[in-house]
Amino acid sequence: MCFYIASAQTDAFKFKRNIIGVNSAWHKLQLPNQLYKNANSGFDDLRIFGVDGKDTLEVPYLLKQRADKVISKEVDFKPVNESANSNGFFYTFQLNSASTINQINLAFKEGNFNWQITLEGSNTNTEWFTILKDYRILSIKNNDTDYQFTKLSFPDSKYLYYRLMIRSAEKPGLLEALINKTDTIKGTYQDVKYKTFRLNNDAVNKETVIDVTLENPVPLSNLSLNAQSDFDFYRSIKIEYATDSFKTDKGMQYNYASLYQGTLSSLEKPEYNFENTIASRLKITIQNNDNKPLRLGKLELKGNIYEIIARFDKPKLTYAIFYGNDKIKAPSYEIEKFESKIPENLTSLTIGEEQKNSTYTTKIEKPLFENKVWLWALMAVIIALLGWFSFKMLKN
Template sequence: MNRYLLLLLWVSVAHMGFSQVKKYNYYKDIHGVQEEWHKIILTDDIYAKTSQHLHDIRIYGFAPNGDTLEAPYILQAKENKTIINRIAFKRINESHNDEGYFYTFETPSKAAINEINLTFRKDNFEWFVNLEGSQNQENWYTIIDDYRILSIRNNSTDYHFTDINFPKSKYKYYRLQIKSAKDPLLTKVSILESQTISGSFNTFKVDDLIYLKGKKTQSEIDVDLGKVSRVNSLKLNIDDKFDYYRPVTIQFLADSFHTEKGWKYSYKTLARGIVNSSKENVFHFDQKTVRKLKIIVDDNQNTPLNITSLTVNEIINELIIRFTKKADYRIYFNAKHPRKTNYDIHYFTKNIPDSLQELSLSKTFLIPKEKVEKDKPLFESELWIWALMAVIIIILGGFSFKMLNSKEVGL
């Protein structure tokens, strides 16, 4: 009896493991598993068949004894990381003359800085600033010259560009000149050391832009990246020398469907912001799988901008995987209504080795699905219905004849 129970339990577990796999539509074989920890770099063909949040990815292994194993993983995006260190300082001097308003700051002698953030009590301005450094307040050295800061605020726009970025400098004193005829009403200053740890990206340029006929006050541009890509930032390259400041919306093709009148396309917003001539027009957003984009620029009554190309940052995502048993492992993807993973290894990332061997993947395989056959109707032809009705009529007629005969005998 116990043998039968164990056999039934084994069959149930095997069925559960197989039913987990059946939820997915594609898989790739994983080659090269030798250690406890490995990594896999996700590829474009996986992105093309997974959901935007990447929840429908699982690693399953098939052991020699028939067990189905699930290997836990951590999805790790190789994005840029910014570390900001705020520097203590004293504002020791303020003055002004015909050339503008001057502010002097004293910082610790060992501090290195590369960013100053300014806050003003007024809006709608355009000023140019100089920044100098000194060790003794006698000899001053230029750090930046004629750096543009800008504020635009009205019913439709609230834009401020008042962060000053410059190469890392190490002086005890800094002197800021704002070239304004009136008091700029500087209310707050933050002095920072900003350090960016570079991630891993594939950067490529897209020159094939299609300008569409949209509203008179808008420019609408279609962009095909040429392949499915996982992106988290892009830059609009604008070949205009005049000053400009315009709202822009960047959308991606999220869905398409066919109707009697042809194909319909559904776009979702990827990013909103401002393109302006005072800085690089780079837009950052949560990573998305995209191929086709639409760029909408609000020109209002201005001459349309000449956007010549896009520079796209394609982010690299890694799966950090722990393998505990020998098995033939596969990566499965593309499932309906997937749940986000919840593995213990997320709480023990310090135990993951710094250097991991990358695993290779096979081509993509489609998982065949069993066709559910519809129950055939009992009567596939109207002749059967007529035949059945004839039989019923004959039977009813026979009963009626017998009843009549029995009544006559009774009389």
């Protein structure tokens, strides 16, 4: 279905970029980083137009971001043995069939514990093979902290029996064990370089604040932080991005919105995923409480790439992508309902440099009193009213 617009609607957009290489009906194109600065944050204003004489053809498209896709399948099992000796407490699980697994999630009655565990696998329930050794699980619950790390992650294993040994002086209150096979379909990311990295250890508020600025607004969805200490640690961490700025006597100030809130721990990889967000400035806050600040080193940022899949019904036309319109609503195209019919192997197109749209126009409404006729008419009415009130006063 083609979209023809009688009077070329391209004049409503401030910017354009030529699209090069259209030679078939279906293509894909990656949005360049420089586009995000002038496009709307939700991409409602993105349009692709082709010129056909005096008419303008609007191209239907889908906007995609290739994030990681996690698929987790729960594996059925039954507990078959529970025992203890001087080494600790043992829990044995039998799978309904020998299936590949790589994750076990545990839940305990206790709110506070710090245990070392060993996980073994066997197909005979007699000869055991070590999967995890001296693996630490932890739970801390008090007025300031509610943190748990009870997920066992390990390489793909395929056994019929699994035995969990917990080193504890008292019997653990194991409430639940969930056995899973988790796979991650990797998304498409690009590394993001930052312009400045400013770290401040605030002794008054007992926190470390890192301000990060980027060259331009770009998509961000992943942050990795190199945090080190001579001892194990767990700290609250908050990641925010600047939504706008304003000038004050103390310089530029920023309003922030949350991207991620959680825990920075020596037990887990300090890598955080959040919804893909266009940002140019970040603030990372680590709550130290009464602890010594961590040694913070390399910071890595990544973002999901935005990609357009478009259908060009007339490949021979000249096409361009337009943006820069704060008042327009997001488009609604039928191809969204028939995505399964889009070919898989699509040729990539090249998007040219940003140009100011030469046809862009804005309607400027002149003030009413700029018109001299209206001004003289108003003065005549005022003089007539003053004369009438004066005559009444003299008559009385």
